[in-house]
Amino acid sequence: MLRIPCPHCGVRDEPEFVFGGPSHIARPESSVSDEVWTDYLFMRENRVGLHYERWLHAYGCGRWFNAVRNTLTHEILETYLMGDPRPPLTDRS
Amino acid sequence: MDRTRAIPFQFNGKRFEGFAGDSVASALLANGVRVVGRSFKFHRPRGLLSAGVEEPNGLLTVGDGAARTASVRAPVQMLVPELDVHSQAGWPSVDFDVGRALDFTASLWQAGFYNKTFIWPSWHAYEPAVRRMAGLGRAPDGPDPDRYEVRNMHCDVLVIGGGAAGLREAIDAARTGARVVLAEREFQFGGETLWNGSGVDGEPGNDWISRALTGLAAMTEVRLLPGSTAVGIYDDRVTVLVERVAEASGVSGAPHRRRAPRERYWIVRAERIVLATGAIEQPLIFENNDRPGIMLAGAARQYLRRFGVAVGSRVLIATNNDSAYALAKDLKEAGVLVLGIADSRHPVPIEPSTAAASLGIEVFPGTIPTGTAGFSRLKTVWLGRLNADASGIVSSGGGTGAGARVVACDALAVSGGFTPALQLYAHAGGALAYDPSSGALLPVHPVPGVTAAGGAAQSIPAGPRMSPSGRPGRQWVDLLHDVTVADLELALRENFTSMEHLKRYTTVGMAADQGKTSTVATLDVVARLRGISPSQLKHTTMRPPFVPVTLGAIAGRDLGERFAPRRELPMNAWHAAHGALFHDYGEWRRPTAYLKPGETREGAVRREAMAVRAEAGLFDGSPLGKLEIHGPDAVEFLDRFYINDLSTLKPMRARYGLMLRESGVIFDDGTVTLLAPDHLIVTTTSGGAKNVFRWLEEWRQCEWPDLRVAIIPVTEQWATIALAGPKARTVLSRLDTDIDLSAAAFPHLGSRMGHLLGFPARIFRVSFTGELTYEINVPARAGQAVWEALLSAGAGDGVQPLGLDALLLLRLEKGFLHIGTDTDGTTIPDDVGWGKAAANKRRDFIGKRSLLLPENTRTDRHQLVGLANTDGAAFVIGSHLRVPGSAHGSDGWITSACTTVLTNQPVGLAMVRGGRARVGQEVEVYDLGARVARARIVNPPFVDPAGERMNG
Amino acid sequence: MVDLELSVIPAGRAIVNLKTWMRAPVSLPSLVSSVAARLLTLGPDEWLMISDSLDGPGLHGAVAALARSHGMVAVDLSQGIAGLELKGMAARDLLASGCGLDLHPRSFPVGCCTRTRLAQLAVVIECTHSEPQYELYVGGSYLPYLKAWLEDAANCELK
Amino acid sequence: MRHYSFLNLVRQARRGNAGWEPAWRDADPRSSYDVVVIGGGGHGLATAYYLARKHGVRRVAVLERGWIGGGNSGRNTQVVRSNYFHSTSSSFYDHSLKLYEGLAAELNFNIMLSQRGLVQLAHSDHELEIARRWCNAIRMNGIDTDMVTPAEIKALAPPVNLNGRFPVVGGFIQRRAGIARHDAVVWGFARAASALGVDIVQNCEVTGFDIAGGRLRGISTSRGAIAADRAVMNVAGYASHLAGAAGLALPITTMALQAMVTEPIKPILDVLLISATVHAYVSQSDRGEIVIGAGADAYNTYAQRGGIPQQRAAIAAALEMFPSFSRLKLLRHWAGRVDITPDTSPIMGPTPVEGLYINCGWGTGGFKAIPAGGDTMAHTIATGRPHPLIEKFGLDRFKTGALVDEGAAAGVAH
């Protein structure tokens, strides 16, 4: 069970959260090609190591936020607000 | 031990007596029971090996019927009155077991034998017989009479293991003001120090323990949890403890009279964890090392000092380390004959050898057992002298060389060294490696926040653990799974060389004890067989739980009604009192129909549906999802979700629309009502309410934070009552309201805010039945008053309540979409006839771009169409269809079906490949392999095609 | 017997939900000081206002306009949210049997309030007294389930 | 290869079992191969086997970073079935089941196929309608399935509880479905492939690709470079990672799918039960453990371990189905890295890199597909054209949107 630090509520148990997949995906204009659109629809970062992702504190403050998590160790290196840029981090594992 | 309190119990149907404080194991030993079970594969008689959770032989069934518990470890089960204990193998009895015959053909049943045979004619033919031989004990006969509980906990420091080391760690931590939890598997704190006679800080052990406990008990932030075993450490150090609550109270049987849970599953979040779990003693490997009477030296000492039971009367000791010498001393003092100590080390260190000498006990240095005899009770041990590198025996028992020795004895106490109990450290991400000097698995690197203390952090130097001679097929490595050196040898020969392959091929370490006394020995044996050092090998993955955990404890109270939350309607009590037949729809418990006495469900549904078509019906639609959307950008925001254009929506008007996922698939439907340019109300399907809210919020927060919008779910604030039918207006007009209900003032798809019976009311003219409908929303607690008022106002007109069945029937007659029934996770707007609307909207909306993908523009997609039955029989939902010219496969399926109420026609909706272009064609209907009907594809609706009834 | 009291807070208490559509953090003091209600913070953009002296429409009426002028909306949820009160020495253990929040007074003292997960539901928990005493707020349709859940927990021997 | 039979078992036993040979050869990598199969799971080994047996490709290597079967093929809950909704799926999976039916004899290795039947439970009228739609879809494709009543379910699985929080109102059964021993399938293919000359190279991790002009030329590994102009990636949970090394993006999320076993008990359950609503499936292994299939943690992870939420949910679900299992004890809880695609169907076929093929995306259900996966991929690699059974499973469907969405179509969220 992950213990996830919500930027608003502090550390809470994993079942309070909903995972939202990779963050920082830009939604293309509808004029783009099928190729670009399907990449947006289907292709997902799936890194071994640091993963920039978003979570919803569904059973808490109701806010979405970003997290950098190591997918091998599950360590959450940082959480930051929606809309903030990716923090530059290096893999410590 | 309290010898004044005798405790009667039964073992294999025979009555015995133990004393308060006994474990089942100590009581059996004290009663002279030596054979406690039969081995898994070869049915060899087995006695107790250990005094702890690591026990591989003493797995017994306790109790019977619904409370039967299999594979209880005899050493850790407290003896309670009238405990009914059984061995788990052996037929007709453990003492005489015909299965023993397998032992004489053991070489046939070596590792992987089942892969090599039972191929012809098929495995399934042999399977039942083979399965019957496997398994330890039987499942209970019925639902568990006991209850279980889960408890969450937080602390700064969690100390696992309440021996001397754990107590000290707990005290040290508590002194800093930290919140401390101390969990101890046993019901008493103190660990080994309780009985091993060693002092702590120069004080007698037991005095020190009591003082430590008194001190801890006085500290408010310390929680002592006896009888609680840590079974797993998970991510972020979250640790699970299992507390044996009922057993601690010493009660057995009649659990229904207790309120206390049998066990409690603690979920502990700790900043820091100290593993003070001690160490687990390991056996020695030699020929016939599995005989009853061969016991770990530490266990023998514990039985003697703690429970007053000697493991035998003529005891030989074999060890590879110092620890067993203390047993020799204790046995001697207890008047038991100690026949000598075989020590595999050469030379034996000064201290133990002089201690033995002073007791007059002979030490055989560089000596190890090489064989034993005695069927159900050990009789003889052969000792052999190891050569310099322990790779061979200089001369062995039966031979004539110096050091060869045959010892007649009734017990052999063995110590093959200690390996720290660090399974939990491995769970937490730690790696363990074989340390040649101690023959133990020791930590390789630190794990943040997890440390070890006391015996769990020590390594005790040890000598050779394995006899180099003897028949491999008779040298047991894993007692519980009957795995011998020969099995490992065969596996290696067959190239199952990876330790993980070896485990899976031989099943070594996979038994119920998870290799607690076989993991390190496996490394020793494999290393020897491969001619490498055990430190070059990796043990197999250690996984939770550390000891097996009762499933009931894991589930806790999350069963039955608490398995999943259930929601009740605000007018639930009224429905229940008026014949409602309830069913679950998602989380909600709702009336399916209101049965009159003697009425069937089908009968009630037709009556209710007919009432709506003929007069009026009242439907409790409170679960309908309701969201309020506020803010200056509310319209702009919503417009980005719906396939319909919302920018043209007029105040107090509602519009029906579909909402898509980004893939273009229909996600939900409902209405949007504009109350003011910065205040809209969205309705969703009942099941979709939460998801739609979450979906809107995700886009609001993550993608469009610049839009000034706030979304508030208000579903439960309002009772939603749909009054539908030709008489709806007349009936509603009879209630006191400030809303003008006239057709002109309040048209279809209009909405009005006002009062009804003095309650604030929001009324919408939307219709899911095709009849004139007022969807009345009043504050939840006013619902029943309005409901009852409407019923009595309409009583003379035949107004009656209707359930979901009738509602869905009515909407089907109209061909209205029911999301999730007519659509699935692949349905796009065009499939259900909304393609044009979506295409015509100029502005972008979620899912729009996907509708242009090649897959979504195919004309042979499954499309929703109506079906009329040409044979006259009713359609069965879930039947499949074949279109003309199609000989196999499926061309679609029926999603909804009914017999119309006014015209008694069987009709249905179906998803048909290229269906819209097939209107007028005949299709064949198949159900469960048979062609059951013919049908014609038609355009719905099936009643009121002009849509006139909607306006009353 | 277990030292525990569980009761449903009678209907009539005003509960108004406040949310903001502003991106910048908003401050609420002016709102709160003007009405006889207390404010529970659920998140950076969401609050509950609770009043025993006003009814739902009353409280809503008192704050709605002012809220709107602050970029906020106030919605009366007095009939959509149900309240429970739990008090007694065993209250904390009872909650801990279905909630992962740290309820120790060091972490969750009197006056503290948050939304969390209890009995698989989203529940607002407020610590109202050191006795200890808690108030729980949950979607009204879940009340029978949650109440039965808590009663069942209380029935299990509590430590 | 020494033949496996009862007779030989007796013969060898009398000679102390000293005559048994390695089940497969451990090979060192050679400098070049005709086809390199990356990943020694079931799919990789089966592909190599069929390449050698059916297509006569002689110089084939299987490169495995750890030990063969150490991925998901050695840690799954053993379910084999072909009751899929879309004909694209069911014809593929039924091909697999048919191959399974002959596999023990073909490989001369008892893979312990036990066709004991699998019941999919329905818990409401709506679910029953969906079950019927599903059952009929399967039948329309010529595959055995039947609807079953609660009473029939009770007869098939006496300890089952029909009146839990979600009462059982019926279901459907595929009687040919069942379980097969996961490890045995891996070892059986390895042994047979090795006997046909395939090099099985363990402890050899593929780290990169040598690609020139859009064509595959070689592969770099932890044990040196290998020249090959054809290779196939069968690396399950690591699919995105390895494909990334070839410059390819995949629509995959790697998650930790979990399973658990209890201590073994005497036979009590002789059928498989699956419930999408209470969310678990339960069977009993031949050794006696109750095997409980759980869900996956819903986030990307390569950690290959399970957590408390899934454990608690799965056990509660299993006890909702079988309340009398409450006093059984959990023995072990583990996880596998599964590669989940947007439509929960596999990705099989060529990639934009010429000569480089892919077989992944099996997610939670590729064990049952091992023989057919191997057979059709071998065909695809040998002929250069996708096998007809897998044409619709190509990577290109994520450009056209032509998904094969099993979960969505069946109306049950996986």
Ligand SMILES: Cc1cc2nc3c(=O)[nH]c(=O)nc-3n(C[C@H](O)[C@H](O)[C@H](O)COP(=O)(O)OP(=O)(O)OC[C@H]3O[C@@H](n4cnc5c(N)ncnc54)[C@H](O)[C@@H]3O)c2cc1C
């Ligand atoms: C808990 C669980 C239960 C399941 N239950 C079922 C079930 O009941 N029925 C069913 O049909 N399916 C089930 N599955 C799914 C099934 O196990 C998998 O889909 C299937 O085993 C995939 O086989 P594979 O050969 O593709 O992958 P794997 O068996 O995972 O093999 C991939 C191999 O590639 C290796 N590898 C990775 N990277 C590299 C590299 N760079 N170089 C070399 N080698 C590499 C890995 O070490 C691994 O051995 C389950 C899965 C799990 C985890």
Ligand SMILES: NC(=O)c1ccc[n+]([C@@H]2O[C@H](COP(=O)([O-])OP(=O)(O)OC[C@H]3O[C@@H](n4cnc5c(N)ncnc54)[C@H](O)[C@@H]3O)[C@@H](O)[C@H]2O)c1
């Ligand atoms: N002289 C000193 O100052 C001193 C200090 C510490 C230890 N010692 C000695 O060292 C020896 C070892 O002491 P120790 O305390 O390290 O070990 P121990 O064996 O005495 O105690 C370990 C305890 O941990 C418990 N345990 C093991 N696994 C557990 C789990 N998963 N969950 C809960 N409980 C678990 C065991 O039941 C046992 O009571 C003893 O002889 C002791 O007297 C001496």
Ligand SMILES: Cc1cc2nc3c(=O)[nH]c(=O)nc-3n(C[C@H](O)[C@H](O)[C@H](O)COP(=O)(O)O)c2cc1C
């Ligand atoms: C069907 C099945 C039955 C299993 N039975 C046992 C068992 O009886 N004992 C055991 O220790 N592990 C058992 N396991 C689990 C394996 O030991 C192991 O945990 C799993 O294959 C994952 O590997 P890992 O734990 O080494 O990562 C079983 C696994 C499966 C798939």
Ligand SMILES: [Zn+2]
């Ligand atoms: Zn939060």
